[in-house]
Amino acid sequence: MFDDSPTNATEFTVSEISGAVKKTVEEAFGHVRVRGEVGRLSRPGSGHLYFDLKDENAVISAVAWKGVVSRWQFMPEQGLEVIATGKLTTFPGQSRYQIIVEMVEPAGAGALMALLEERRRKLAGEGLFDEARKQLLPFMPKVIGVITSPTGAVIRDILHRIDDRFPLHVVVWPVRVQGESSGKEVANAINGFNALPHDGPIKRPDLIIVARGGGSLEDLWGFNDEIVVRAAAISDIPLISAVGHETDWTLIDHAADQRAPTPTGAAEIAVPVKAELEANLANLAARLHGAQTRLYLRNRDGLRALTRALPTLDSLLATPRQRLDRSGDLLGKALTFNTANHRRGFERQAARIGPSALFAAIREKRLTVADKAGRCRAAINRQGDRRRAMLDRSKSMLASLPRRIELVRTREAGRVSEAGRRSDTAISRKLGDHRRAIDAHGRMLASLSYENVLGRGFALVRNGKDKLVSEAGMLSSGEAISLEFRDGRIGAVIAGGLSPGSGSGLATSPAGRAKTGARPDSGEARPKQTQQKSLFD
DSSP states (O other): OOOOOOOOOOOOOHHHHHHHHHHHHHHHHOEEEEEEEEEEEEOOTTOOEEEEEEOSSOEEEEEEOHHHHTTOSSOOOTTOEEEEEEEEEEETTTTEEEEEEEEEEESSHHHHHHHHHHHHHHHHHTTTTOGGGOOOOOSSOSEEEEEEOTTSHHHHHHHHHHHHHOOOEEEEEEOOOSSTTHHHHHHHHHHHHHHSOTTSSSOOOSEEEEEEOOOOTTTTGGGGOHHHHHHHHTOSSOEEEEESOTTOOOHHHHHSSEEOSSHHHHHHHHSOOHHHHHHHHHHHHHHHHHHHHHHHHHHHHHHHHHHHHSOOHHHHHHHHHHHHHHHHHHHHHHHHHHHHHHHHHHHHHHHHOOHHHHHHHHHHHHHHHHHHHHHHHHHHHHHHHHHHHHHHHHHHHHHHHHHHHHHHHHHHHHHHHHHHHHHHHHHHHHHHHHHHHHHHHHHHHHHHOHHHHHHTTOOEEEOTTSOBOOSGGGOOTTOEEEEEETTEEEEEEOOSOOOTTOOOOSOBOTTSOBOBSSOTTSSSOOOOOOOOOOTTO
């Protein structure tokens, strides 16, 4: 059962308790420096940094706001021991305490060296530092790309040294060489130089120099980023690393194709001395000229010696002359012996040729001719039989052709008569449709015709120009008009003035008779004199 006895303990809301705890913690500690190992670390899209600081017994949450993080030169990494400076407070939303970090620094150079060594072993295990991956530097590049700060003394030293040794075109890609974004900017610059086209408006460099002056391990930490090392390792353009002084080593030095002890040393490695090259060329040209002169003299002396050793023309032709004379002497005898040999050969052939051999050859040829003649006759007979068979087939087809023509004619005649019957039916149907349409139009015309209106007692009034009169104001006194009734027209004359709404009608004689178009002497019966009403009543 609940204890309902009254108590004097003060009641607090959750927010009041949280606010009191927050105030107590902030007043008791204020700004603190906390040393610990970086645990869970995350940076969401807002840009704020959240991580844990821990040791072997406890863990404290830490948060750094985006504006503060952007000013840091050193970024914490998971597993690294750091010293965080900030303000201790609480987060009521999760009932926990945390530190709002304002500055982070490594807990001694040993921590950074341990992290650097671990990263070096990891990248070396991937083969990024292998000598087989490194490229040879061009002996005489046409364009050099320099990645460094545009405001430092490094770029001036490099440009001055290149101008002294061998002036050429230099393209500078300005970057920050210190701070949080330095590693990303250097990597983007290396990738940007590699992405330039060979024939673009900006000349693609034949050699890249990444340079920075000396500094502490923290100052040079951007050149130990993985993104910088990987960009240097995969660069298609040969790359020289000149970061720090001779004793300073960064991971980009291992991935670069060659390391220079200083930025000035990088310029000396990149280009030869023009004056020395010119002197060497002049020396080589003099040596070449002397060698050519000596070769010419030696060849001339050798040619003269060979000329003295050559035999004379008579000594060269002596043996061929003797051989020709001897052959001339032997030619007559050789012709005689050759003729005798050919005569003996002909005599041997003539002894073997006789009438019996000729008769045997003729008989053999006759048998061959008879055999071929028999084969030709057999072939002619076969060809004749095939032609006769073809003619017989053609004859039978021609014999059956009239019957086929008659069948086709009968079939086509049936089709024509059927088409005629169908066309007569269609024409009759079409004529009926047209007649019905004409009758309908006639009925509509009759219903709309003014003659039907005249049949109901109306009349059409026309003036002397045979134009219809629709208003009384269109007529004047004495004007001749015509009246059209259903069964014909009569003429009339307007007598007296007309005005709209007046009771006057057609003009009449003094006796009150309407004047019509009939003459007094005509044989027509005169109408009975009656008082005629107005047509406009």
